Amino acid sequence: MTEVDDRVCALLESHWDDARGYCVPNPTTYPHLWLWDSCFHAIVWAHLGDERALRELDATLAGQLPSGLVPHMRYGGKRSDSYLGPLEATSSITQPPMFGHAAKVLAERGFMPSATTLDRARRGLDWLWRERRTREGLIYVVHPWEAGNDHSPRWDDFGAPGRTPEHYSRPARTAWNKDRMYDVSFDDAGGANWSSSFVVCPAAFNAYVAFNLAELAELLHDRELASRAEQLSETIDALLWDQDEHLWSDLPLVGGGPSSKLPTSDGVMPALVTADPAKALAALRQLDDPDRFGAPYGPANVARSHPSYDPSTYWRGPAWPPLNYLFWLAARRWYLDGAAEALASRSIDGALQSGWAEYWNPEDGIGLGAAPQTWTGLVIAMSNSNSSGGVPAVLSPSEGVSEQ
Numbered sequence: 001m002t003e004v005d006d007r008v009c010a011l012l013e014s015h016w017d018d019a020r021g022y023c024v025p026n027p028t029t030y031p032h033l034w035l036w037d038s039c040f041h042a043i044v045w046a047h048l049g050d051e052r053a054l055r056e057l058d059a060t061l062a063g064q065l066p067s068g069l070v071p072h073m074r075y076g077g078k079r080s081d082s083y084l085g086p087l088e089a090t091s092s093i094t095q096p097p098m099f100g101h102a103a104k105v106l107a108e109r110g111f112m113p114s115a116t117t118l119d120r121a122r123r124g125l126d127w128l129w130r131e132r133r134t135r136e137g138l139i140y141v142v143h144p145w146e147a148g149n150d151h152s153p154r155w156d157d158f159g160a161p162g163r164t165p166e167h168y169s170r171p172a173r174t175a176w177n178k179d180r181m182y183d184v185s186f187d188d189a190g191g192a193n194w195s196s197s198f199v200v201c202p203a204a205f206n207a208y209v210a211f212n213l214a215e216l217a218e219l220l221h222d223r224e225l226a227s228r229a230e231q232l233s234e235t236i237d238a239l240l241w242d243q244d245e246h247l248w249s250d251l252p253l254v255g256g257g258p259s260s261k262l263p264t265s266d267g268v269m270p271a272l273v274t275a276d277p278a279k280a281l282a283a284l285r286q287l288d289d290p291d292r293f294g295a296p297y298g299p300a301n302v303a304r305s306h307p308s309y310d311p312s313t314y315w316r317g318p319a320w321p322p323l324n325y326l327f328w329l330a331a332r333r334w335y336l337d338g339a340a341e342a343l344a345s346r347s348i349d350g351a352l353q354s355g356w357a358e359y360w361n362p363e364d365g366i367g368l369g370a371a372p373q374t375w376t377g378l379v380i381a382m383s384n385s386n387s388s389g390g391v392p393a394v395l396s397p398s399e400g401v402s403e404q
């Protein structure tokens with residue numbers, strides 16, 4: 001074991017709850033199960049060679065509603081302090097469905113998920129396809145908490161308070177997010193299905209769905225899922241590519257405005273799935289460009305030259321370990337080995353410098369948010385770039401592309 005492996009192992013051990021079968025993201029700040037966090041935890045366990053990978057993936061999907069919706073939270077003990085819908089044990093909204101990718105990584109590392117877990121994962125993706133798809137073929141979310149990046153400047157024009165660093169206030173934005181839950185409507189099973197104030201097809205969320213469809217398709221040899229992945233990725237390119245920013249932008253359906261095109265690194269995520277080398281490279285190269293997202297402990301989550309950029313404020317500029325991990329996968333998919341190595345080394349430096357924080361300032365690596373945070377253990381996947389697994393093969397470009 002390397003020093004990073006040792007540190008990651010200690011981190012996961014200290015956040016593991018054996019009775020519940022999962023790691024909390026942080027015992028004080030985040031004492032429940034969160035969907036995409038636990039998928040990332042399962043990946044970290046698999047890299048540690050620990051069978052708790054399987055238990056954590058099972059736990060992630062165990063709260064699935066009969067409809068197929070996988071809730072973004074399962075409450076550990078008492079309910080969340082925020083209103084998250086009518087259900088008792090789980091929230092009624094979802095989060096990026098990273099369980100398709102997690103299942104594939106686990107299988108590649110010798111931890112084959114059970115048939116029940118794989119069936120749940122497939123039904124989770126089926127639900128998004130069936131219940132959350134527009135006529136044009138994009139996937140939508142009904143609350144910023146579903147998107148994973150709840151204070152992003154991309155949500156500013158949905159009526160949220162505070163845009164520039166001088167006017168933004170985290171408590172005011174949190175209160176606004178809490179109020180938005182009362183605009184959400186639910187189906188008979190208690191799953192969120194629409195909102196009167198916030199419905200949007202985010203580029204990143206669509207990329208996450210397409211990516212997880214492709215990953216699960218490959219694991220299950222499932223042609224239907226593979227064809228959905230391709231279809232979604234083509235629609236993302238056709239409807240969301242922004243030729244001015246060279247990023248993928250979001251498409252608002254209820255609310256929203258120009259902030260949907262704001263240059264955030266979330267707009268790079270479709271590089272995980274696009275079949276278009278020109279778009280992928282134009283977007284991915286910005287992760288290193290100092291005028292865009294390139295920062296010493298980056299990538300920054302908001303373009304450094306943009307007036308909204310605030311390197312120390314939650315989802316308004318800092319670097320986030322799960323995003324770095326996904327960018328790293330995307331860079332490897334496009335054979336950008338140098339860029340992938342740089343992402344790995346900045347992520348490891350950031351994790352160490354920040355004290356394994358939830359997120360950090362991309363300019364100086366100072367830790368922000370909860371610390372330590374379990375998902376920061378993802379650097380273990382990046383710390384050995386020769387390790388097998390994790391490179392998405394389905395939808396991979398057939399030829400290598402030069403970095404120059």
Ligand code: GLC
Nearest residue numbers: 025030034036037148149150
């Ligand atoms: C914050 C993040 C969300 C994450 C959760 C638990 O709410 O915005 O993406 O899942 O914390 O870590």
